[in-house]
Amino acid sequence: MDILIHLKLIEEYYNNWIDYHPVVRATLLHGEFVKIHPFIDGNGRTSRLLLNFELMKNGYTPIIIKNEDRVKYYDVLDISHTTMNYEPFIKLVSELVIESEKLWLSVLD
Known part of the structure; x- marks a missing residue:
């Protein structure tokens, strides 16, 4: 594993994406993480967890990618x-965020 690739992703996240909308940041984090493929297995699951963590950290509900x-x-x-x-x-991802928000709001009714 090339540590420089991982450091580049972290640098992009903290320096270049800081002013992006949270949904855009979450999507970029997911896409770029899965692209570097740091693990033997579980890269997709981990990247989707990162996406949802980033969304939740910014007040959004987690998304579900249905079959x-x-x-x-x-x-x-x-x-x-x-x-x-x-x-x-x-x-x-934006469409899935809206769908997720609607689902959560319907539970509150």
Whole structure:
């Protein structure tokens, strides 16, 4: 494992993404973490935990990527990795945040 890659991710997170919207930061953290693939197994699960931790840290509810959204999730994640265009991935995560917020609010009714 190249420690410089991990340090670069941490530097990006704290220095370059600081002014981004929390949903954008969470999405970038997820995408860039899973791209460096630091573990033999569990990289996807860990990156989704990081995404939800970042969302919750900023007052959002955690998101759930349902089975029916899984293909789209992998497609937009692949687009972000191959083109560095995170817009489709950010859009998907934003939609899932809204869906999650609506679900949590419905419980309060």
